[in-house]
Amino acid sequence: MVADTKLYDALGVAPGASDAEIKKAYRKLALRHHPDKQSSTTDGAPADPTRFQEIQHAWEVLSDPDQRADYDEFGEKGSGGGGGGAGDEEMFHDFFAEMFGGVPPGFGGPPPPGGGGGGGRPRQKRKTQTPPSVVDLPLTLEELYTGCAKHLAVERTRTCATCAGSGAKPGRQAKPCVKCSGQGQTFAMKQMGPYIQRVPIRCTLCEGRGLKVRDQDACKKCKGARTVRDKKRVDFHVERGMHFGETIVISGEGDESPDSSAPGDLHITVRPLPHPTFVLVPPRSPSSPSDLSTTLSLTLSESLLGFSRLILVHLDGRGLRVAQPGPGQRGWRVLKGGDEVVVPGEGMWRAGRRGDLVLRVEVAMPDEQWAMGLAERGGVETLRGLLPPRRPDLAKVVVEEGKETDEVELEEKKEQPEEEEQWYHGTGRPYDEDEGAAPGCQQQ
Ligand SMILES: [Zn+2]
Ligand SMILES: [Zn+2]
Known part of the structure; x- marks a missing residue:
């Protein structure tokens, strides 16, 4: 239960309001009632500078956890005076003077009257929001x-x-810190060019507050x-x-x-996170939706002659079925391994729009078992007759006279990771490869 709700009322919030709510309410009201704004309003409302001061004062008390706690417990007296009259800054300092016998250095303002300044400048530190x-x-x-x-x-x-x-x-x-005598700072001697200067450093005991x-x-x-x-x-x-x-x-x-x-x-x-099926493609701009990409694995028959089947289950659980026409039908084409085809609008969402789904075609060639089975059934010559003819011996056509022909072997190609995508998904560290190898980094 709070002692007084006047300041909450001034901001139009409930006494239990969160800091965020108070901040939001203050910003809205301060903008509306700011004297500069008021004089230029066209709705004929008379300028009311006291209203702005009221809002300002409520904010100053309620945005500070210490002051707010005092206000909740003791009402306006607790937070520094009867309101109106003296400026908020002044009231705040009076309040501190009463409570602690001096304004702590961390709170800015004039140095306490008659305080043992010792030549140190009063520290002007504004309270700011804690870093995120x-x-x-x-x-x-x-x-x-x-x-x-x-x-x-x-x-x-x-x-x-x-x-x-x-x-x-x-x-x-x-009480005033014993190490810095309440100044919040101590001094160190530092060589500055030809001179030795006394430079202020933050007191480590009170962390610059002056009070401990x-x-x-x-x-x-x-x-x-x-x-x-x-x-x-x-x-x-x-x-x-x-x-x-x-x-x-x-x-x-x-x-x-x-x-x-x-x-x-x-x-x-x-x-x-990396996904077993889909890869998120980095967007073209911060506002555009990302494309998704995945592999479309086809059999040789599907690649050549078309197909109609469920090709994948999407991220929201929907199935995607494709009817790819056969030879002679409208829209037919041979889908070769390495081809990229696009399903428009089936990519990632972004602000009501969706990117595309890019399908990289993979053609699964029949394996040895299939070819052996074909041979056992006597189908090899039939298939050879059906397939496109073999190429003539290449060497006779292009190798210049006097040049040799070497016998080589075919090996599997090792996949090169796509660094940009790896970086985008946070799984790779493309810049680490150079670590320790950069010029000048190795001393021995
Ligand atoms: Zn405590
Ligand atoms: Zn100190």
């Missing part, structure tokens, strides 16, 4: 073809709820770390046809830090 967390999401082509609901168990850093990110036990608080919770004052839950690890199930939808490396952004579900204005986003990167 990135996770990899392997997906089958079936999942990518239909789109799917997925969930991930995400482990992330959250502001400790027990101490609301202060790191201290109830009634205790962080003493061990005996530390929060029992987070041991003074101010954050805890937390596991959460994150549900999301994968759009059909997402490309390799594309990212699904889940607002506010990344790591959270009490020093940031908002929790980081979670970036989920799509990685299609």
